Amino acid sequence: MTTNNSPVVVWFRQDLRIKDNPALLAAHKTGHPILLLFILDEENSGEWKLGAASRWWLHESLKVLNVTFEGNLCFKKGPAQKVLMDVIKEAGAAAIYWNRCYEPWRIARDAHIQETLQTKGIEVHTCNGSxxxxxxxxxxxxxxxxxxxxxxxxxxxxxxxxxxxxxLKAPKNLRLSTYKGVALKDLDLLPNIPWHKKLAKHWEPGAxxxxxxxxxxxxxxxxxxxxxxxxxxxxxxxxxxxxxxxxxxxxxxxxxxxxxxxxxxxxxxxxxxxxxxxxxxxxxxxxxxxFPELPRKNLQKKFNTFPWRKDLKALKRWQQGQTGYPIVDAGMRELWGTGYMHNRIRMIVGSFLVKNLMLHWHLGEDWFWDTLVDADLANNSASWQWIAGCGADAAPYFRIFNPVTQGKRFDEDGEYVRRFIPELKKMPMKYLHNPWEAPEKVLAEAGVLLGENYPLPIVKLSDSRERALEAFSGLT
Structure with missing residues (x-):
């Protein structure tokens, strides 16, 4: 039996805010006390469990949200259905509210949870807040x-x-119900090595x-x-x-x-x-x-036979910003240092990986998933398929970004490259984006030792372009 004092649950997911939160507002309108719940479910997410940069962001965002709710946000860890069943039963809740998520694994899980709860007489209300x-x-x-x-x-x-x-406006005078969960630190979102502390210099997670x-x-x-x-x-x-x-x-x-x-x-x-x-x-x-298989399967089936190369050494140099192409390396170092990369640069480094290095777009997708604070399954997979030419509305296969001309055009004063590649700080603009073409005297005056303190190009642009075009044109 439920009364006006029986709580309703608001299950927070990708909606860590009070303003314009349809599920929270709908729960508030019932007049019942609200049990605020967050569940870290890493058993259903499979290979798409949160990457390291996202885990840091989530930790900080939850910390801010919990302060907003004066410590009344309940944290739980485990498979969502079991956690929800336990919480609802113990708290005597009669209804649950959540904002829908759209990743395939969440859709499947949530549909099963909704059906199970409803068969047990629990009201389920879902909204679009994303x-x-x-x-x-x-x-x-x-x-x-x-x-x-x-x-x-x-x-x-x-x-x-x-x-x-x-x-929607934020609800006023929320009537909250308390329920004991685990401490935020017990979600183990932060890594043991404090590399993430550098991210805090660039971002302010939270509403x-x-x-x-x-x-x-x-x-x-x-x-x-x-x-x-x-x-x-x-x-x-x-x-x-x-x-x-x-x-x-x-x-x-x-x-x-x-x-x-x-x-x-x-x-x-x-x-x-x-x-x-x-x-x-x-x-x-x-x-x-x-197309729920978007993160792993080419939308254009002809790409299933594409002859991707396997070269772990080249992949590592790309990841570490050591390709010898300054605009590419600056982007990869921006990513590692800040958890972010400018969108124009994402296209350049993506094109370089899949076309000049001919390495599978999955490798880029996975690296971005782990290192981007804005890692999003829809955006990440759609964008990598776009740059590889195998997705919807994709870039044509013959569109291969030239990192030298892109650098000269979009970093014309060299500010971006110099910020993230300090070893090239003294290079004159004429050779900043193509240091291997600089005379020895110019390199010496700039303190650049190619192959020592800055790498020689990992591939020759013209050769790698021809190799890629030949492979792409062979697709039928």
Whole structure:
């Protein structure tokens, strides 16, 4: 028997916030006390358990959220269904609320949990708190999913002037129920070696950090976003991706804040470009939802016979930023030092791995999964398939980024390379992106010893390009 004092459970997942949290608001409206629960379920996640950088971020974000709830957030570890059954039974809860997640393993698990709970008379309420448009709603007229971004965005998402819903207000005077869990440290999210401490210099996990990041971007980044987002040394990208992944801010809040700002300032083109980037996030989630094997299987089947090379030494040099190509190495070192990489640079290092080195895109996907604070299964797998040419709306196989010309074009003053490759700090601009072409005197004056304090190129660009084109053109 339930009474008005029987608690309802709010199960937090990728929605670590109070503002615009549909599940939390729905639970609050019942008038029942709310049992706030977070479960670290690493038994159902399989190979997609959190990478190291994501674990650090999650730890910090949960710490912030628990402070917001004055220590009333209950932490548990284990298979979610068993944990939920135990908590609901012991607390005498009659209902549970959660915001939906869209990774294939979570969809399967959650469906089973929902069915099991409902057969036991427990009310289950699920909401959308993660996406602007749910994948099953943005379909073609024949009911099939889009595989090309522009029609997906314009006709699937924004058809007939359709707009994302306005963000919901935060519930006031939450009536909380306490339930004893484990300490946050007992989730073992932090590694034994404190390498993650360097990440803290660059990020502020949590809802307040997300709001501050959005405010800073709207103030100083949006104005020149359309062009400036291509230059890694400029302050024109939002860096909201980890905050969005962990749900510290909703995409609806970001969408409408940007829309309002671009209207007030007259930055329509800049704003529309930024909103379309939120659209790409939606597109990636749609692809993962409709093609759940996206993280491991080529969407274009002809790539199943592609002759990927096996070269662990080359892979390690790519991971460590020791390829001999400065723009590639700067990107890989930015990733290792900050848990992040500028989007233009992600395309360059990705192209270099799969096309110049001809190493499988899975290897890049796995490295990003472990080292990015914004590692997101939909974005990560869709983007790697895009750069490899085997995905939906993919880059054509013959599009191979030249790291020298990309560096000269998008790091024209050398600020980005010099920041992350200090051994090249004194190289003149003429040779910064191609130091192997510099005369001995220039190298000596810059203190650069190729093959000693900075590597010689791992491959010759022209040869590796020809090798890749030959392999790609052989696909039928």
């Amino acid at each position: 996406l602007l448009f749910e994948p099953q709603t943005a379909l073609k007229s024949d009911g099939t999913p889009y595989k090309v971004f522009t029609p997906f965005y314009q006709n699937g998402c924004l058809r007939n002037g359709n707009e994302p819903r306005q963000p 307040a950090g997300a709001q501050a990041r959005l405010k800073a971007f709207l103030k100083s980044g949006l104005k020149h976003y359309k062009e400036g987002r291509n230059y890694p040394s400029r302050n024109n990208v939002s860096r909201l991706s980890p905050h969005l992944h962990f749900g510290e801010i909703s995409p609806n809040a970001v969408w409408h804040a940007a829309k309002q700002h671009m209207g007030a300032e007259g930055w329509r083109k800049e704003g529309e470009t930024f909103l379309s980037e939120l659209g790409w996030r939606e597109f990636s989630h749609s692809l993962l939802f409709h």
